[in-house]
Structure formats: structure tokens, C-alpha cells
Amino acid sequence: MQEVTNIKSDFPILNQQVNGKPLVYLDNGASSQKPKVVIDAIAKYYTEINANIHRGVHTLSQKATDAYEAARKKLQVHFNAKYDYEILFTKGTTDGINLVANGFTSFLNEGDEIIISHLEHHSNIVPWQMLCERTGAVLKVIPMNENGELVMAAYDELLSDKTKLVAVNHISNALGTINPIKKIIDKAHKFNAAVLIDGAQAAPHIKADVQALNCDFYICSAHKMCGPTGVGMLYGKEAWLRKLPPYQGGGEMIKEVSFEKTTYADLPHKFEAGTPNIAGGIVFGVAIDYLNKVGFDSIQQQEKELLNYATTELLKIEGLKIIGTAKEKTSVISFNIEGCHPYDIGTIVDKLGVAVRTGHHCTQPIMQFFNIPGTIRASFMFYNTKEDVDALVVAVKKAKMMLL
Amino acid sequence: MTINEIQEELVEEFSMFDDWMDRYEYMIELGKSLPQIETRYKIDENLIKGCQSKVWLHAELNEGKVVYTADSDAIITKGIVSILIRAFTNQSPSEILNANTDFIDEIGLKEHLSPTRANGLVSMVKQIKMYAIAFQTQVN
Numbered sequence: 001m002q003e004v005t006n007i008k009s010d011f012p013i014l015n016q017q018v019n020g021k022p023l024v025y026l027d028n029g030a031s032s033q034k035p036k037v038v039i040d041a042i043a044k045y046y047t048e049i050n051a052n053i054h055r056g057v058h059t060l061s062q063k064a065t066d067a068y069e070a071a072r073k074k075l076q077v078h079f080n081a082k083y084d085y086e087i088l089f090t091k092g093t094t095d096g097i098n099l100v101a102n103g104f105t106s107f108l109n110e111g112d113e114i115i116i117s118h119l120e121h122h123s124n125i126v127p128w129q130m131l132c133e134r135t136g137a138v139l140k141v142i143p144m145n146e147n148g149e150l151v152m153a154a155y156d157e158l159l160s161d162k163t164k165l166v167a168v169n170h171i172s173n174a175l176g177t178i179n180p181i182k183k184i185i186d187k188a189h190k191f192n193a194a195v196l197i198d199g200a201q202a203a204p205h206i207k208a209d210v211q212a213l214n215c216d217f218y219i220c221s222a223h224k225m226c227g228p229t230g231v232g233m234l235y236g237k238e239a240w241l242r243k244l245p246p247y248q249g250g251g252e253m254i255k256e257v258s259f260e261k262t263t264y265a266d267l268p269h270k271f272e273a274g275t276p277n278i279a280g281g282i283v284f285g286v287a288i289d290y291l292n293k294v295g296f297d298s299i300q301q302q303e304k305e306l307l308n309y310a311t312t313e314l315l316k317i318e319g320l321k322i323i324g325t326a327k328e329k330t331s332v333i334s335f336n337i338e339g340c341h342p343y344d345i346g347t348i349v350d351k352l353g354v355a356v357r358t359g360h361h362c363t364q365p366i367m368q369f370f371n372i373p374g375t376i377r378a379s380f381m382f383y384n385t386k387e388d389v390d391a392l393v394v395a396v397k398k399a400k401m402m403l404l
Numbered sequence: 405m406t407i408n409e410i411q412e413e414l415v416e417e418f419s420m421f422d423d424w425m426d427r428y429e430y431m432i433e434l435g436k437s438l439p440q441i442e443t444r445y446k447i448d449e450n451l452i453k454g455c456q457s458k459v460w461l462h463a464e465l466n467e468g469k470v471v472y473t474a475d476s477d478a479i480i481t482k483g484i485v486s487i488l489i490r491a492f493t494n495q496s497p498s499e500i501l502n503a504n505t506d507f508i509d510e511i512g513l514k515e516h517l518s519p520t521r522a523n524g525l526v527s528m529v530k531q532i533k534m535y536a537i538a539f540q541t542q543v544n
Contacts, residue, residue, distance in 0.1 A: 019424070341457055341479065344479050348425075348428060359456060373477060374456075402428065402429055403432060
């Protein structure tokens with residue numbers, strides 16, 4: 001493993017000042033920063049091989065196509081999918097969830113049930129509500145306890161022959177809870193329900209093995225994994241991808257078009273209408289290589305140390321309460337300070353150079369559960385250091401002093 | 405004092421601070437000293453849309469002048485509201501409607517607020533003017 005201080009130097013953006021203070025970036029849950037190899041790869045693509053893919057016979061088009069398909073292969077290997085055509089490139093996690101939700105429209109009847117959880121991001125709530133409106137299906141919600149953990153006994157009771165699909169996140173973006181997805185998947189399969197895992201928050205920290213998990217869909221975004229924005233991955237089991245109708249019509253996704261009838265292209269192209277984010281896809285592969293070079297064991301070890309250290313140090317601040325105290329947690333700390341609005345704290349710590357997220361984190365049901373307007377969320381990546389945690393603690397203390 | 409004079413006074417007050425932490429401290433102080441709004445006005449109908457924190461704004465016409473009261477659950481936001489109230493309260497509806505809002509930029513409020521907060525600020529000013537429009541028809 002590289003030393004952490006060395007790793008930080010892989011990220012040019014972190015070497016700057018904001019508001020006259022050295023930047024301490026703790027909003028990784030929203031988007032991670034990019035190492036130089038990723039930034040350089042974007043320039044290299046446009047400098048050397050930019051061309052449209054799967055179309056031209058010319059050399060550049062071939063090179064671009066090969067690089068794009070090589071990236072798909074990297075994702076297949078990384079997530080251990082059985083076939084490379086089970087990996088679809090998307091715009092991101094939200095896009096992937098919507099693709100599946102749209103595809104399920106023709107599979108559902110009135111009274112069928114979809115199960116989500118109380119811990120979901122709005123992106124894994126709203127597409128299912130829209131699907132329910134289209135089909136008359138009913139949305140059921142796995143409740144959570146005070147620690148922000150799903151109540152699995154309640155999940156058992158929700159499951160039935162009516163359950164057609166279960167959609168839960170691997171890790172909660174607002175609280176950091178790691179959900180027992182293997183159990184959730186196995187239980188759902190007993191009722192022949194499909195399972196979609198929103199892996200947006202997990203993919204930067206955990207190397208998921210989709211075959212071992214046996215999930216039907218696994219979705220993530222490149223930009224949270226040190227990759228570029230605007231590109232993501234949807235893994236779907238072959239059988240499901242063959243069954244699902246295309247999401248969007250257009251170029252690339254067809255076999256033959258006439259005005260009478262169009263036949264669709266084979267997987268994965270059936271779901272990739274139009275010119276995709278070619279540079280994004282290729283560089284997503286570079287980001288995956290980078291993460292694997294750092295190593296997921298090292299990533300988890302560093303992040304666990306950061307989580308423990310930050311939890312201990314933050315709890316020393318009087319009146320500070322951590323929201324989300326699940327036993328299985330990733331390096332996310334959501335907290336509030338008694339008597340202070342999270343927005344005020346966030347504003348002041350920003351002036352001190354510390355970037356955190358404040359608000360409801362697109363999880364209003366979680367905020368309603370705890371009866372709070374929002375939280376301050378510090379989310380760490382492997383390139384963060386204990387010094388970053390110290391800077392956060394100093395900034396929060398200063399904000400508290402100013403506000404109370 | 406006229407609205408213009410008050411606004412000039414505000415710009416001058418804020419120009420005394422060199423650094424933005426001091427300005428925030430002052431805004432927090434202003435927020436804390438904002439007179440309490442009557443509880444019966446802290447209702448959903450008085451909430452201003454477009455703010456990340458809750459802002460309640462109420463107005464009454466008192467002898468031809470509009471009197472604003474407000475509250476917020478976030479203290480910096482409350483400081484911002486308090487600045488706006490000081491600039492516009494106890495003036496006639498037509499004076500409020502004709503007043504320009506350049507002082508907001510001169511204080512540098514907007515550029516030092518996050519975009520969501522700046523939007524909230526725009527919404528607050530809009531609501532202040534909306535009340536003035538409503539009361540102007542009463543005065544006339």
C-alpha cells in the first residue's frame with residue numbers, strides 16, 4: 001500500500017486553498033475527487049483516439065471502440081459479472097435505477113408489490129413511486145431502528161408472493177449504514193422477486209461480487225469512485241436484461257430499422273441508444289484500475305481508522321450527536337449539535353476550508369424519522385487523513401462557539 | 405430615516421469588517437437580536453419557499469407603514485432576514501416598492517452565500533415586496 005500522504009498527492013485538487021484556508025475535502029459521499037491518472041486519461045482520450053464507437057471502419061473509431069469495450073471488461077472483472085454484456089454503461093446511478101423501473105412497467109399488475117427501505121436516497125424512492133402510479137403496484141417500506149439499521153424481522157413480514165421487486169441500497173448515503181444485502185437478496189429470491197442494489201455509496205469502499213451476492217441488478221456511479229461525472233454502471237443478470245424492453249430508442253441500439261418494424265440490437269447495445277459518454281466510459285475503467293492499485297483492503301483499513309478516530313474526536317464536542325450509529329458502518333458521519341442548525345455549522349466550517357454536506361442529503365424520510373431538519377455529514381475517502389479529521393473538529397468547535 | 409439612508413448605514417457597518425468570519429459573527433449577533441415573531445404567525449402559510457432553512461415572514465400595516473416580523477430556525481439566515489427587515493420595515497408600501505436593493509450586493513451578501521442561500525435571499529426580498537404590493541392597494 002502507498003503511504004496515505006503519498007496517496008493524497010495523487011489528487012491535484014486537494015492541494016489548494018479555499019477561503020484562504022487549506023482545503024479539507026470531506027464531501028466524498030456527494031462526489032469523490034479524481035487522481036491525476038484519471039484526469040490525464042480524459043485529456044489523452046481527446047488528444048489521441050476520440051472518434052465515435054461501433055460505427056466507423058476507420059482506425060480511430062476502432063481504437064475508441066476497443067478502449068470502450070475494454071473498460072466494460074474491466075467493470076465485468078471488477079464486479080465479477082459472468083459476462084461482459086451484463087455490464088451496461090449509464091449516465092449514473094439515477095439513470096440506471098430509472099432504466100430498470102421503466103423496464104418493469106410491463107411486468108407489473110395492480111396489487112403487485114415493490115419493497116424499498118426507509119434508508120433509501122430519493123433516487124431509489126421516486127422512480128418506484130412513478131412505477132407504482134403507472135401500474136397500480138404498491139410500494140412497501142422496510143422500517144429502520146433508532147441506530148439507522150433496517151428491521152429485518154419487518155422485512156420478513158413484508159415479503160410475499162405479491163413481491164415482484166426489492167430495491168435497497170448497499171450503503172446508506174445519509175447515515176453510512178451497511179445493509180445486509182446478501183440476506184435481503186436471498187430472502188427475496190425465495191419469493192421469486194428480483195433484487196436491485198443501489199451501490200452508489202458502496203462501490204467506492206467495497207468490491208462487490210455480483211455473482212456471490214446473486215443480485216439481479218447492481219448499480220453505481222463513476223464519479224463517486226474517483227472517476228468522471230456523467231457515467232455509471234448497471235449490472236443486470238443476462239436473463240433480466242433479455243426480458244427488459246429497451247429504455248430509449250435511437251442509434252446504436254438497433255439491429256434493423258424499417259418504417260414497419262425495428263429489431264433491437266443484442267446486449268448490451270440494446271440499452272445504449274445514441275452516442276454514449278465514450279471518454280467517461282473509458283476513464284471509468286482507469287478509475288477502477290486506480291482503486292484496485294490502491295487496493296480495497298487498504299482502502300477499508302484506512303477508512304475504518306478514519307471513521308473510528310473521527311467518531312471518538314467528534315463525540316468529545318459537548319452537545320454533538322451522531323445520527324446513524326449502526327454496527328456495520330462505512331466512513332460517513334452524520335451529526336448535529338444541540339441548539340445549532342446544520343446549515344449554520346456547514347456555512348461556517350466552509351469558511352474555515354472544510355467541505356462537508358449539510359441538509360437532508362436527498363433522504364427526507366430519514367430526517368422525518370429523526371425529526372430533524374437535516375444533518376452535517378462528513379464522508380471520508382482513503383485519501384483523507386487524521387489531520388483532515390482534526391481540521392473538521394477544530395472548525396466545528398469554532399462554529400459552535402460562534403453560534404451558541 | 406429613509407430606506408436609502410438605512411441601506412447606506414448597513415453598507416457602512418459591514419465595510420468595517422475586514423474578514424468574512426467577522427461579518428458572519430455580526431450576522432449571527434443580528435440574528436440573535438431579531439425581535440421575536442408572535443407564535444401565531446409562525447405558520448406554514450408564512451414560510452418563504454426557496455430557503456434551505458425555515459423562514460417565516462409576517463407583515464402588518466400600521467398607520468400607513470408596513471411592519472415586518474420574521475424568524476428562522478437557522479441563525480445566520482435569521483441574521484440575513486434581520487438585515488432585510490431593518491432596511492424595509494416601518495416604511496410606506498410605495499417606498500418599499502420603489503426601493504432598490506443594491507445594498508445587498510454592496511454588502512457582498514450574495515457572493516458570500518451558497519447558491520441555495522442566495523436563492524433564499526432573493527425569495528425573501530420578493531416576499532417583502534409582495535407584502536408591500538398587497539398593502540398598497542389597501543392604502544389607496
